[in-house]
Amino acid sequence: MKKKISVLLIAVMALSLVLAGCGGDKGTADGGMDKVKAGFIYIGAANDGGYSQVHDEGRMEAINALGEDKVETVVSESVPEDQTVESVMNDMIDQGCNIIFANSYNYMQYVEKVAKDNPDVKFMHFSGNILGDNYGNYFGRMYQPRYLSGIVAGMTTKNNKIGYVAAYPTPEVIRGINAFTLGVRSANPEANVYVMWTNTWYDPAVEKQAAEALLDSQGVDTICQHQDTTAAQQAAAEHGAYSVGYNKDMSQANEEGFLVSAVWHLGAFYTDQLQQVLDGTWEPTSYWGGIADGVVGLSDYGKAVSQEAKDAVAAAEKKITSGEWDVFTGPIYDQDGNLKVEEGQKLTDEEMLSMMWFVDGVIGEIPSGN
Structure with a gap:
């Protein structure tokens, strides 16, 4: 009898080891795990x-917060927005990744496909809208710091002509342009924002050419951007112009003319996501945090920013973080003079996430077919 029990115990232990091996890292009794392995896929260089650098800084913050004994990461940089990303994700899965973060909008369809094929792996896609049993999306209310940075630009420009180097005509980018312009106009009703499209997220040469065209052809004295690198800032520096950055502090690219950046703070988000996987509590979600949540904000100011502008930003930020007011609160008119948001009303999240029109004060067009 003892021999039979011993054989049974050995069989049960062997089965437990097999099941633990299938999960990659050693599991815990509550469905979590002792160590998580996470994949990070970037459109640009880390x-x-x-x-991409702000995402990588967030990754490293998460490792520092949780400890290398709890977190292992795999990073793939400069991954094209095509089927290449499928191969990268599958390779990460083969390496034992429990969760994969993909940081570019046009990865979306590939993330969804690979996620459906791998239900035991978790996926989070940045800036998209996909949501399923094992995949979700995350972004921030970047339009809030965009608005605040617009106040700074509107109060600093000398000739009321501000250029905006924009990536693709998506609701995300258009929402940012509109928020920035509303901020500009709140401080300086005479100023206009001139938009030039690059149709790229990451191409330093193209970004710089677009900024130079705005500076030379349109005569703008300030450059703002929705691009991944500092190339537009460099163009502004070479022209002696002001500049507003994006993603992180870009003051080193334009030491004299840099005003401020609308920035990401992703460390806390990545830390929380990985902790949830460790705890066995992770669930797919559509995350859209704002300034009050700490995921987006402003960088330090450049030397060209006046105290008056800083005070105006502080007052507006207080209204936003208190919930008293938000950026897309009416009255708001489009560039053709049509009332889009009535006084006292504000756009819903769904309306902001599908925004495909320009506010009054924007000089430029949304390409047809979008």
Whole structure:
């Protein structure tokens, strides 16, 4: 009898080891795990000085917060927005990743496909809108610091002509342009924002050319951007112009003319996501945090920013973080003079996430077919 029990115990232990091996890292009794392995996929280089770098800094913050004994990461940089990303994700899965973060909008369809094929792996896609049993999305209310940075630009420009180097005509980018312009106009009703499209997220040469065209052809004295690198800032510096950055502090690219950046703080988010996986409590979600949540904000100010502008930003930020007011509160008119948001009303999240029109004060067009 003892021999039979011993054989049974050995069989049960062997089965437990097999099941634990299937999960990658050693599991805990409550469905969590002792160590999580996470994949991070970037559209640009991890040291690009902008977009991908803030994601990588967030990754490293999470490792520091949780400890290398709890977190292992796999990073893939400069991954194209095509089927290449599928191969990268599958390779990460083969390496035992429990969760994968993909940081570019046009990865979306590939993330959804691979997620459906791998239900035991968790996926989070940045800036998209996909949501399923094992995949979700995350972004921030970047329009809030965009608005605040617009106040700074509106109060600093000398000729009321501000350029905006924009990536693709998506609701995310258009929402940012509109928020920035509303901020500009709140401080300086005479100023206009001139938009130039690049149709790229990450191409330093193209970004710089677009900024130079705005500076030379339109005569703008300030450059803002929705691009991944500091190239537009460099163009502003070479022209003696002001500049507003994006993603992270870009003051080193334009030491004299840099005003402020609308920035990401992703460390806390990545830490929380990985902790949930460790605890066995992770669930797919659509995350859209704002300034009050600490995921977005402003960088330190540049030397060209006046105290008056800083005070105006502080007052507006207080209204936003208190919930008293938000950026897309009416009355708001489009660039054709049509009332889009009535006084006292504000756009819903759904309306902001599908925004495909420009506010009054924007000089430029949304390309047809979008």
